[in-house]
Amino acid sequence: MTSIIESSPSRQRTATGPTVFRVQDTTADDSVLGKVHLLLRVFSPTLTRVGLTELSRRSGIPKATTYRLASQLVDLGYLSKTGKEYQLGWKIFEMGQLVTGPARLSAVARPTLIDLRSASNALIVHLAIARGNECVYLERIVGRREVPFLLTPSMPILSSASGRVLMAYRDSRRQAVTELVGREKAETALAQLETIRSRRWASDNGELVPGLKTYAVPIALVDRQRVPAVISVTVPADRKDDQTILHALWSASADVGRSLDRR
Structure with missing residues (x-):
């Protein structure tokens, strides 16, 4: 997209x-x-x-x-x-360490993120949350291979796949998107967010780093409406197993969601 x-x-x-x-x-x-x-x-x-x-x-x-x-x-x-x-x-x-929400979320998700990186053979796995109109990265799991890029701890929420997933599940997204992109572009942006919400994933393909692509999915709680965080994986753009990557992401997000529901 x-x-x-x-x-x-x-x-x-x-x-x-x-x-x-x-x-x-x-x-x-x-x-x-x-x-x-x-x-x-x-x-x-x-x-x-x-x-x-x-x-x-x-x-x-x-x-x-x-x-x-x-x-x-x-x-x-x-x-x-x-x-x-x-x-x-x-x-x-x-x-x-005293910021209880993010610290708890990171502690619950970290083992699953490590398993996901290994299972998907991803360059990077991220755990992200929304903070206002920023996408904040709480966890970053990498392997031993050289990583060709790094993200700062936060980015504008619409500039990454993770941020777009977070915005897609925000109740007040119409007002926020209008403020961010302007009235003329808001309807197009909102339609894209609705597509992300209905299919439960977002991607970018070379938008941030040429030659790499990222897929992001929501971590949903039992009611499937509240999304406290997003998991994403970044892989080389020439990978052809997109559906396998998405299924691994959905499985990981469901595992983290179940763990959060039990606590």
């Missing part, structure tokens, strides 16, 4: 690493908390350590202010410093 109309995230390729998809953040304001938010958002799966100059450049915050705020964050444990480089501190990890 052609992607629902949405501005694509920017692509960056590091000199020695895979393609990284970054989403520009427009949610922070000019307050102290807003600046702290921008500093913390600089860190990503492929940028775990960064020096002061680069931290200032990427966050858009003046270097003197960056130094002052980063030093305070180190003192509080939200950042740590090794030599001249900063990285996320243990306080971030500790607080993340």
Whole structure:
């Protein structure tokens, strides 16, 4: 399916690493908390350590202010410093474990995701949830082969197969889609979402990374209407066993759904 109309995230390729998809953040304001938010958002799966100059450049915050705020964050444990480089501190990890919903969902789903990656021979298996108009990736299971791309922890909800599944099951999707794509394109987008909802899967074929395709399915609870999360697999685009992949995904999502219902 052609992607629902949405501005694509920017692509960056590091000199020695895979393609990284970054989403520009427009949610922070000019307050102290807003600046702290921008500093913390600089860190990503492929940028775990960064020096002061680069931290200032990427966050858009003046270097003197960056130094002052980063030093305070180190003192509080939200950042740590090794030599001249900063990285996320243990306080971030500790607080993340207290987010009960995502932590519980990840704990329940992780064994099934590991089995799914092995059974489907996928490059990557993701577990994702919706947070407002973002698709947030809670789990990322990879094998030993080199992965040609990485996703940032969140992306605009209509820019990926997982996000489109999440939007398809949202009760307020008409208003949300209209706000995201505009009135002229909303009906087309909503029709695509209805197709996704009726067949219970979405895909992208080379939209994010040429040569790769992704399939995503909902994790439904007993009533089949509430969808707390989505599972997706990414495979080479030349794979011809699409139905086998989908059946493996549906089986995995049903397994996670049953486990969630029992708890």
